[in-house]
Structure formats: structure tokens, C-alpha cells
Amino acid sequence: MPIKSYIAYPSEGKRQELIEALKEFEECEVIPSENHKIIIVVTETDSKEEEKVMEAKLKEVNSLMMLSMVAGFDTN
Amino acid sequence: MYKQTEDRRSFLKKMAILSAVTTATAMFPGILFAEEQTKNLPVGDLEWKKAPCRFCGVGCGVKVGIENGKAVAVKGDPNSTVNKGLCCVKGYHAVISMYGKDRLTKPLVKKNGKYVETSMKEALDLVASKLKETREQHGNDSVSIYGSGQWTIPDGYVASKFFKGCLSTNNVEANARLCMAGAVGGFLTTFGIDEPMGCYEDIDHADVFVLWGNNMAEMHPVLFSRLLDQKYKRKAVIIDFATRTTRTSVAANKSILFKPQTDLAVANAICHEILRNGWENKEFVSKYCNLSKGKTNIGYGLEDKFKFKEEASAINLDEFKKFLEDYTPEKVEKISGVSAKDIKYMASLYGDPNKKVTSFWCMGMNQHTRATWINNLVYNIHLLTGKISTPGNSPFSLTGQPSACGTVREVGTLTNRLPYGVVMNPKHREKAAKIWNVPVSNIPPKPTYHTVEMFRALDRGDIKFMWIQVTNPMVTLPNVNRYTDAAKKEGRFIVVSDIYPTPTTDIADVILPSAMWVEREGLFGNSERRTQYFEQMVNPPGECMSDTWQLIEVARRLGFQEQFPYKEETHIEEIYNEYRQFHNNKKHNMAPLEVLKEEAGMQWPYVDGKPTQWRFNAKYDPACTKEGFDFYGKPDGKAIIWQRPYEAPPEVPTEEFPFWLNTGRVLEHWHTGSMTRRIPVLNRAVPHAYVELNPVDAKRLGISDGDMVLLTSKRGKLKMPALINGRGLPPVGQVFTPFFDENMLVNKLTLDAYDPISKQPDYKKCAVRVEKA
Ligand code: SF4
Numbered sequence: 001m002p003i004k005s006y007i008a009y010p011s012e013g014k015r016q017e018l019i020e021a022l023k024e025f026e027e028c029e030v031i032p033s034e035n036h037k038i039i040i041v042v043t044e045t046d047s048k049e050e051e052k053v054m055e056a057k058l059k060e061v062n063s064l065m066m067l068s069m070v071a072g073f074d075t076n
Numbered sequence: 077m078y079k080q081t082e083d084r085r086s087f088l089k090k091m092a093i094l095s096a097v098t099t100a101t102a103m104f105p106g107i108l109f110a111e112e113q114t115k116n117l118p119v120g121d122l123e124w125k126k127a128p129c130r131f132c133g134v135g136c137g138v139k140v141g142i143e144n145g146k147a148v149a150v151k152g153d154p155n156s157t158v159n160k161g162l163c164c165v166k167g168y169h170a171v172i173s174m175y176g177k178d179r180l181t182k183p184l185v186k187k188n189g190k191y192v193e194t195s196m197k198e199a200l201d202l203v204a205s206k207l208k209e210t211r212e213q214h215g216n217d218s219v220s221i222y223g224s225g226q227w228t229i230p231d232g233y234v235a236s237k238f239f240k241g242c243l244s245t246n247n248v249e250a251n252a253r254l255c256m257a258g259a260v261g262g263f264l265t266t267f268g269i270d271e272p273m274g275c276y277e278d279i280d281h282a283d284v285f286v287l288w289g290n291n292m293a294e295m296h297p298v299l300f301s302r303l304l305d306q307k308y309k310r311k312a313v314i315i316d317f318a319t320r321t322t323r324t325s326v327a328a329n330k331s332i333l334f335k336p337q338t339d340l341a342v343a344n345a346i347c348h349e350i351l352r353n354g355w356e357n358k359e360f361v362s363k364y365c366n367l368s369k370g371k372t373n374i375g376y377g378l379e380d381k382f383k384f385k386e387e388a389s390a391i392n393l394d395e396f397k398k399f400l401e402d403y404t405p406e407k408v409e410k411i412s413g414v415s416a417k418d419i420k421y422m423a424s425l426y427g428d429p430n431k432k433v434t435s436f437w438c439m440g441m442n443q444h445t446r447a448t449w450i451n452n453l454v455y456n457i458h459l460l461t462g463k464i465s466t467p468g469n470s471p472f473s474l475t476g477q478p479s480a481c482g483t484v485r486e487v488g489t490l491t492n493r494l495p496y497g498v499v500m501n502p503k504h505r506e507k508a509a510k511i512w513n514v515p516v517s518n519i520p521p522k523p524t525y526h527t528v529e530m531f532r533a534l535d536r537g538d539i540k541f542m543w544i545q546v547t548n549p550m551v552t553l554p555n556v557n558r559y560t561d562a563a564k565k566e567g568r569f570i571v572v573s574d575i576y577p578t579p580t581t582d583i584a585d586v587i588l589p590s591a592m593w594v595e596r597e598g599l600f601g602n603s604e605r606r607t608q609y610f611e612q613m614v615n616p617p618g619e620c621m622s623d624t625w626q627l628i629e630v631a632r633r634l635g636f637q638e639q640f641p642y643k644e645e646t647h648i649e650e651i652y653n654e655y656r657q658f659h660n661n662k663k664h665n666m667a668p669l670e671v672l673k674e675e676a677g678m679q680w681p682y683v684d685g686k687p688t689q690w691r692f693n694a695k696y697d698p699a700c701t702k703e704g705f706d707f708y709g710k711p712d713g714k715a716i717i718w719q720r721p722y723e724a725p726p727e728v729p730t731e732e733f734p735f736w737l738n739t740g741r742v743l744e745h746w747h748t749g750s751m752t753r754r755i756p757v758l759n760r761a762v763p764h765a766y767v768e769l770n771p772v773d774a775k776r777l778g779i780s781d782g783d784m785v786l787l788t789s790k791r792g793k794l795k796m797p798a799l800i801n802g803r804g805l806p807p808v809g810q811v812f813t814p815f816f817d818e819n820m821l822v823n824k825l826t827l828d829a830y831d832p833i834s835k836q837p838d839y840k841k842c843a844v845r846v847e848k849a
Binding site for chain 1: 085088089091092093095096097099100104107108109110165168169756757758760761
């Protein structure tokens, strides 16, 4: 059951759009910075397969410029 | 807050958030997050103890969280000036690499082709008796030890003392020969003394960063985040000068690509432009520099027992200018593929008296058949402009391994070196013999084999016994097939100390299970001359024993109790204090252990209770004996500007092998992956090696992303999947592959040519054929 945290960089001028888009994902906890454009994203999925599907969907979000993984754990 | 009873999942989630918050805080100082989202952080009640990170040469300070005798978490140490609380993805997961399912916990001895478990006592008895028997039958130089830049300082120190001082052989080498020897060659020839003059604080002062063949975003990620921070905060400019497009290029202000090996020509062209425009710092050059030229057409070390001797002679500035006429930007554009405009732009950055410039490099310049030369040439640029040894002005050679500097370079675990000086110097031998309590005649005055030659000697049978500790040469040696076959030959006896099975333990006669990182006490030294201590935090599993103690046990079995009298409880302190005697001078004094136990590391020279941040500058360095700058590694205090030409590499693409092959690392894996491939999240991120191709080449060859590709060089063949438009993009005619995957050994293809001066092999260029498999 993978848990990962990322720093997400929005595309120019699309920060709010990105926050909204990320919040749509059930598996994501979104922690926007109060005073900076970056957003912390924590993902929690039930299996590696689910995680892969979610990662692929995240990559489709066009307000997302870059996602950089910081930590990852598997609770199994 | 964390409690024993708390759900593990919620604990890990908090750790993941904590890691991200810490990373963000370090990257963007002053950044804030809503209190309700972070109030339950950090995860409490664990016992946090400080250590340097296990992995790379950046040397981040970390805190290791201990629970019930197990290391369970890592976070960045906010007190460390290296990383200011930040870690990269490898650092955060370092503790997981200690608990892989296939961890070696019992000694194994090969009997009738099969490994049989034995006790540590018996295994060490066998190692000692084989060592003794081999020396008696074949002489002192038939035995050898091969370690690494992941050896702790005490490991390397006792290895050198045992082999050089007690066993009377200079057959001591370490894998840093494969990664840092060119840097050492550059330092010694230009400054007469090893290791960078600057420190990471240069990052906070520089206006321009020029990265010479250094994919910092993946190889030195925490330092790179500090560069990016300066780019955003102070509009510092980052120039990525490289042979392929990487994550570093994308984040830089400008990416400039050059053809392999032609960095030599471009560096000369930059000097040409600096002098043509009168941008040189005339006073600095006349007061603090000499000019020299050396031998040319120096060969590539491809033949066994290759020899090289430098012949240097003084030149003057006019002669140097005349030499540089062959390196006008327009002429160099033709060799390098770098436009004259870009060359002039780089020269203008270095030449601008109002800009502070720091150059960073690592394997791109060091794994080079002209490694010493290209190091010299980048120093030339900084010396001509006087941009050196002042905050923000720094030619900065980075290291890859956590203690390539601290152990291999400072302790001197190379055939020609001693902890102070070189074996060729009678005074240095006398000093070593006195501290080691051995007769001076024990230490042979001549170096024997550097790394590639050491393995060639094993192949020839000149070396019969080899002890390999904390490194994986059967993955990392260039042209590795030759050396794997060599190790398996009749009459060779190989001992391997490691923590997991690897292709190197596969060739061992005895495998000794080692204690890893915080399972023992030790010290590392990073790229900026920072020595860092770590205590033993947890017990090693099974019969695992530190490499230091393994060596001491064997030395004692051979009768050297007097030289190795240390008590088990205090041996690291005793060894460190003995070792410090070698550097008891203003140029290299090391901080006492009590200081290192308290602080997140300390830089040497440590004089009068203070570290030295910038060497050779009288304002900061107490070892200087004159005003201004004092390059005291040279007798007259002057650094050398070297005249070095561009010379082609030994192997270039041909009709039969039309592609350049470049090799290297990826962010997620440490070196050969023996540790990081046991960290599930990292292994899943990059589960196997691949070959990066330019989409134009891929289309022409009918190769799609993920297709299997056959790479063939004159030395071997290898199949691996294609990666097109992945994280790196090689130019047309070049391919790149990482070397971490023991199932796809790219070093079957690479060439064992090396830099004749430093003996460092070149892993960045050889010729291959590329076909759809
Ligand atoms: S940058 Fe290097 S030293 Fe720092 S955490 Fe990452 S691997 Fe460890």
C-alpha cells in the first residue's frame, strides 16, 4: 500500500487550477504553500497497480509543470 | 505524535509529509504551510541521532530515527550547513537499504564450488592463513587490497597501515581511482596539494555557475537545489555545459552541448578569448602564477604495464598566447560543435570582473583519458581571471562517494600515497613508519599497481590474493569481462567484504558480512573538506563486523598485535587520534573527535578551534605565510597555468561502431545499485537499466520506446530496452546508459583506456553499434 510525497510545480499562472485538479483525486492529500507557488502532494493508494494508474492520470493534468518525488513508503 | 500503538500507515504518511515539508523549507527558505496541515509534525518519540548520509559525496547531514533497536527513518539535519535540513530521495530512504531480505549475515566460504556458512572466527583464520601462505610463496607484492570511497576513514587507515606498513606492499588501491584520480591529478599538478580550495558556501555568493559535464540535478541533487534557490532569489545564472541534455539542462538558464572530449578545446578557447579581450587579472597572474607546458601525445594506457613520465618546462605568457592561437572560438567551433558565439558568451561570463563565477564538475571531467589536463584547463580559466579562493569564485571539483575525499584522498589509500605524502619520499615514509610503529624499511619506496593495472596483474597472475571491501568492481571496472575471468583463474584467492550478494561476491572464495553505516562507528569526509562523525546506533545483524575490525582481526592473526593494539570499545577514537598525527599542521589539521561528535562536521584545516572555508587566501586561511594569495602546495607559493592541447580520444565512432556510448548514474540509484535496488520505492522508480537514444536515431533504426536494443562494442555485446524522450536526451549519434543494473553490465562494452597521468579510466566515451534486437 504505497504512500508517496511530492513537490508539485504548477504551470505559469495555473496554481489555483492545479490545486483544484489535484483535490479531485481521492488518493491525493494536497498541502499548498501559503506564500509560495509550490504544492505538496501526498498520495496513498491500495496497490502498486492503483498507484501506477493514478500516476498516469496525474501526468495528464495540464496545469502541472513538474512533479518531483521526495519520499515513498510501502506499508506492506 | 507518534506512539508505539499508532497505526503504521498514518506514521508513514506523516513521515512522507515531513520529508516534503523539510525539503520545501530548505529549497525555499521562508516558505509557509497552513498550521492545521502540519501541526502533527514532526513525528515524535523516536530517538534521532546525527550522521552524514550514507550515499553521495555531497555529504548531507541527516538525523536517523531509531526505534526498538532499528533504524526506521531519516530526515535532513537542519544544523548541517551542507543541506540545511534537506535530503534527496536516496537520503530519505537510506535506512531501508540496511534491511534487505538477502542481507549477508554469515561468512561464506567456497568449498567445491558451493558457498558454505562458517563462523566469523574460522573465516578470518582462513583469510589470515591464505594471506600468509601467498606472501611466503609468491612475495609481498602478490597480495593486495582494493577498497573504496565508501570506506570510512578508519577502514582506509587500517588497510593502508596493515598492507603498506606491515605487509610491505604498496598494493593498496580504491575505487576512487575510477572516479576522483583525475581531480587529484589536476590539484597536484596545478596547486601541488589536493582538494578544493572553496566550500559549498560559494553557492550563496556566486553570480554564475558553469557546470562542466556535471548532471547535478541527479548526481548532487541537494547542492543543485541550492543553486536553483540562488537562481530564483538572486537571479544567479546556471550554464549547463554537457554532452547530452538532462534534467540539469532543463533547469539551467542555458544548455550548451559539446562533442565528447572537446571540452579540452573549449576550455582553451575560453582562455584565448579572455586574453584576447584583456580580461585577465594581470596582477594576480604575475604575483601568484607560473606557466608550464608538459608532454603531449601521451597515450591511453591500453597496453599492460604502460608507463608515463611527465616532462614539464616553464613557458611565458606570450608563448601561451601563441599556443592559444590554435584555439580561436571559430576554430574550436569546428571541433566541438559549440558555436563561436556560445564560447564567447562563456568567456565573457568568466571575464566579467563584476561577476563571481563558480565552476562545478565531477565525472564528466574526471572519467576522461585527459582527466588531469581538463582539470588543469578549468583551473587556468579561474587563475587567469583571479577568480579563485574567494567567496563565490571557485573552481569546484565535486566527489561522487561519501568519503572519496575523507578516506581515499586524505588517508591516501592509493598505491603511491601515504596518509601524509607519497611513498617515493623518504621523509614521508619515515613519518609514516614512526606513527605506525614499524621499521621504515617496511614501506616500499615505489608504487606498484593503480586500479586497472592491479586487476590486469591479477589476470596475469602477478597478484594472487585480493581483498575487496565495500565496492563492486565486477560491475564497475571498464572492459569488465577481462577482470571477471581473471578473478576466476586457478591460483587466485579473493576475499570480499560486503553487505549484499553482488557480481563481486560471486567471484569470492571467502565472503565476509560487513556492518553497514550506522551499525558501526565511523567517519566520512565530503567534497568540501568536511569530516563527519557517526556513532554506532544499532547492532549489525548476525555475524556482521565492520571492515575496520575485520582488518584488525586479520592483522593480529599475522602477528601485528603491537601495531593494532586498539580496544574494541574505543578503537575508532584511538585510530582517529593516531591518524590525526599525520595532519598535525596548519595546512591540514583535523578537528578533534569531541568536536566532531558535537557538530554536523567540521572542515579542515581546523586551526585554533576554527574551520577554514577558503584555502590559499590569507584572509581566511591561517596556513598562508604571505599577503594576498599563497598557493602553498608549491614551493614558491605560485599555482601553475598549464599549456595542454586538445587530443582526440583513443576510440571514436567508425562505420562499424557508429555511436558514442556514454555511461553514468541516475538519481534513484547509488552506484551499482546493490543498496538502492533493495529499497522498493527506488527500485520501482527505475527498475532496470536502459539505453537512451535520440528520437531521430531511433526512428532511423526502427526502434520504439521499450524495444530491446543490441549494443555492440569491440569488447562485448549487451541487450537492453530503449528509452526515448526519457529523462535524458543524447544528441544524434550518441547513446547513454546507466551502470547500476548488474543484470545489464554496460562495462562489458566500455574501454579500459585511462588518463596516463592520473590513471583514471574513461567511462564517458567509446564506440558502439546500435541495432534493434
Ligand atoms: S544529495 Fe547525496 S548526501 Fe545528500 S541526501 Fe542525497 S544522496 Fe545523501
